[in-house]
Amino acid sequence: MPGNVPPEILSRFVLHLDPDDEDGLEALKTLAITSSVFLQPCRSVIFHHIKLDDWRNHTNMNAPSPGEKLLNLVNSSPWVAKYVKKISIFDVLYASWLSNDLKVAQALNKLNLEQIEHFVLHRGYRTKWLMLPAEIKAVIMKVLQSPALVNLSVRRTPMALLGIVQPTLKHLELLETVANSDEYIKPVPRDSPLVIRTLHIQHAHDLSGNIQWLVDRANPVKVDALEKLSLVATNDEDCRHIPMLLEACKTSLKTFEFEPFAQVCQSSPEPSSLTHQYYLLTQRAANPRSHFFDIAACTALDTLSVTVGVAVANFEGDRNCLEWTSNFISSISKSNLTRIHLLLEWDLSDAPGDIENTTDSRFFNGLAHYLRILGIAACNSQKYPCIRSLDVEIKSTNPVHDDTPHIIRLVNRSFERIPRPDLVKLSALPHETALPPQTTATSDGGGLPPQRSTIMGSIFPLEILSRVVHSLSEDEDEDIQTLRTLAITSSAFLQPCRSIIFHHIRLNDFRQSRLQPGSNDRSPGEKILNLVNSSPWVAKYVKKITIQDAFYTSWLDNDLKVAEALNKLELQQIQCFVLHRGHMSSWSRLAPEIKAVIVRICQSPALIRLNLIRIPLSLLGAVSPTLEHLEVLDTDKDSNIEEIKPASRGQCLSLRTLCIRDFHALNEAVKWLTNGANIDLRLNALEELEVFADNEGHHSCAEVLLEACGKQSLKTFTFSPYGAMCQSLP
Secondary structure, three states, X not given: OOOOOOHHHHHHHHHHOOOOOHHHHHHHHHHHOOOHHHHHHHHHHHOOEEEEOOOHHHOOOXXXXXXXXXXXXXXXXXHHHHHOOEEEEEEOOXXXXXXXXXXXXXXXXXXXXXXXXXXXXXXXXXXXXXXXOHHHHHHHHHHHOOOOOOEEEEEOOEHHHHHHOOOXXXXXXXXXXXXXXXXXXXXXXXXXXXXXXXXXXXXXXXXXXXXXXXXXOOOOEEOOOOOEEEEEOOOOOHHHHXXXXXXXXXXXXXXXXXXXXXXXXXXXXXXXXXXXXXXXXXXXXXXXXXXXXXXXXXXXXXXXXXXXXXXXXXXXXXXXXHHHHHHHHHHOOOOOOOEEEEEEEEOOOOOOOEOOEOOOOHHHHHHHXXXXXXXXXXXXXXXXXXXXXXXXXXXEOOOOOOOHHHHHHHHHHHHOOOOOHHHEEEEEOOOOOOOOOOOOOOOOOOOOOOOXXXXXXXXXXXXXXXXXXXOOOOOOHHHHHHHHHHHHHOHHHHHHXXXXXXXXXXXEOOOHHHOOOOOOOOOHHHHHHHHHHHOHHHHHHOOEEEEEEOOOOXXXXXXXXXXXXXXXXXXXXOXXXXXXXXXXXXXXXXXXXXXXXXXXXXXXXXXXXXXXXXXXXXHHHXXXXXXXXXXXXXXXXXXXXXXXXXXXOOOOEEOOEEEEEOOOOHHHHHHHHHOXXXXXXXXOOOOEEXXXXXXHHHXXXXXXXXXXXXXXXXXXXXXXOOHHHOOOOO
């Protein structure tokens, strides 16, 4: 090493290497043994940040726990403690590892926690603070009380923890935090208030509660000196509560970053897709313009930055984020902004039209129109008297090919006719594919996990991310909201989330029962037809179909668009079909098109589960031999209908589970099922049988079915006897 170069200069080279990058880490290790001049600087970078997560243990169950690995490190090399300035704990998988790893507390207590400057604590969807052991809670609180703490990022933790943080904290990130008070977390006295300079906040369900907690003067955090605010909208109601936070920091805020929620960005207040009708029925606003908010009160605001998913579709298939952004900027009454920054993200892989030829494309011409409206609004000297630049960044995320040159041409053409085209500063970010390239395995066969996705600074294998997504249920409203949030958080989550959200398509008309005559609400068939027409990719995810036509007046008899919509799905992959009809309905009154598509679903070679109410038993003649689980309730008495032609099966229909109930004709239904002349149905492999008796004559039906079952196969028999027979003997 040249003797005339000061060590201080040489050591600064180390700061340009990133230890979170594999190549950067290897370079630091090599540099540390190259010269003693680099040893201490390299150690200070390598051990500056300690990360505790458990994603590797899901590929090697015998690997030591995160706490054990860190404890072994600090026991064997105690000098590591003096370098640690940042700690990250990621406990985000379905099952919490942190709750059971007591060595985390032992290891962290061996560090110099009073010098921690940056702390990240991200917990998962089903984790709870109360379930953590006392030792781990205690060490987390010690980290939070570090007199050097400047940066804090927390996810799914109580906001009450901010009551013990020292006033040195300046930069705060709140993700899915719990705004309720916690009686077990007692605030500590401070010499000065906790004044935040930068704040990032995001919550899928309770952004309003988080904002109210922050602006409450009784709570420890003060936002009246906030200089930078970053918000991600993940809910219809989020935009309504943002003005409350802007009001609290109106004299100090200099930079406001915002990402609108795709479902809010609608051009009309029509109902959303069938998949989310209940959520939107209870959450949507009647007037989409009510989602706008004004920033005029922020007198010190210098920069407004908006991230726009240009081609991101809401759950109706509409792609209106750019329209919303254009209208939002146009709706601002007056502001002293000097810079408006737009990050336009373009994933055109499933967008309608061709970006290479936009002349006759309604979609791309619409985007050009809203870009022009946005540019005209930014040039309005009455609204923005101090504006100096409209910075537009373009990022193409199309996984197939790079659309950047065509996007630039479209954007340039859109801004040509605005009053001050010189304001626009257009730049393009490197093309970003939906999935990063796979890494190659090392010579020892271990290698690095393929397809990583970086989320909030934590790196996880794509396989683990997919398992996290599939642990959520598509039937729970809260989980649906979480899935929607995940889908827009990272491209790695997009396909797994779509596969769950659109796995099950439901057609029912429960809304119509509460609507006035003459209502313009769309029929179930029209809703799903609009969905598959606007987003054809939905079809590949649908594996389960439910049709509920159980009201007194049938809607299915008259909704021909049901057949049109279902025929656009990939019916050969349907695994589960539920068809429930009402007491007054009849198969004979269904339109031929609807009968035909129902038969097509039943003939699916993937069909495993079938649930029928008020349907002719002869429909079973069309069912694929793959069927294993059958539930038949109150069969239609027109059991033999000419429109239903039995399928030509190479084998019989063999069930594993059967549930049967009929208030009036159970005997006839059982006789039909066990008559080989009607259907080649074998029950000798049945494992589970459930029979409901609704009158005295039904008890013999159970005996008939039991006789038909295999003596060696039946494992579970559930019988509900007729109530009048269940009387005590005199």
